[in-house]
Amino acid sequence: MKHAVILAHPKPTSVCAAIARTCVEHLRATNHTVVLRDLYALDFDPRLKAEELPSPSGAHPAADVVAERQLLGESDSFIFVYPFWFNAPPAILKGYVDRVFSMSFGYAPGPSGTESLLDDKTLLSFSTSGAPEDWVNTTGALQALMTVFDLHLSGVCGLRVVDHKHFGSIVSNITAESVANVLEQVRTRLDELFE
Numbered sequence: 001m002k003h004a005v006i007l008a009h010p011k012p013t014s015v016c017a018a019i020a021r022t023c024v025e026h027l028r029a030t031n032h033t034v035v036l037r038d039l040y041a042l043d044f045d046p047r048l049k050a051e052e053l054p055s056p057s058g059a060h061p062a063a064d065v066v067a068e069r070q071l072l073g074e075s076d077s078f079i080f081v082y083p084f085w086f087n088a089p090p091a092i093l094k095g096y097v098d099r100v101f102s103m104s105f106g107y108a109p110g111p112s113g114t115e116s117l118l119d120d121k122t123l124l125s126f127s128t129s130g131a132p133e134d135w136v137n138t139t140g141a142l143q144a145l146m147t148v149f150d151l152h153l154s155g156v157c158g159l160r161v162v163d164h165k166h167f168g169s170i171v172s173n174i175t176a177e178s179v180a181n182v183l184e185q186v187r188t189r190l191d192e193l194f195e
Helices: 015-029 063-072 091-100 133-138 141-157 176-194
Strands: 002-007 033-038 077-083 107-110 113-116 122-128 160-167
Touching: 002 015, 015 033, 015 077, 015 122, 015 176, 033 063, 063 091, 091 141, 113 141, 122 141, 122 176, 133 141, 133 160, 141 160, 160 176
Parallel strands: 002 033, 002 077, 077 122, 122 160
Antiparallel strands: 107 113
16 A cells, blocks of 8 residues: 655654654555655645636646645555644644645546545544543544544545544653553554554
């Protein structure tokens, strides 16, 4: 399989960055092909341009979006790694989805609206927050995010959501042991899904 790991965290020393590196290393070690897209390191511009909006003449993505789509085009699996900021993904990831997963890549015009173009490809998300994991679950924050982000993306583009694993209590003084535990859970989940 070919996987696209899409990281949306500004700090290379963050737990999210460690999760993304673990995904890349573990999948490669188990004979998968992986491309890493570190959105902050790439200085990806998340702002959808007026000329990129679909029009009667079609969709006209900018050069950076065309290049991203070429890199992602053969991917069987998309793995998003990001923190919760105000119970939502960082703006850079939302903008990446707005620009890259839009018309002519994620979906196309069809006779009764739109037709998905990423059918049979999967979406896996690993997210983190400083809030305790039980709070994220009991308040409905994770379910709300999944409804407007994961499930909507799935519904429009045809992606099959295989999981959204959230790690809570990811704080600045997190212990090395706790981080190691998170990374082991990531490896285990990758094995379960892609073995």
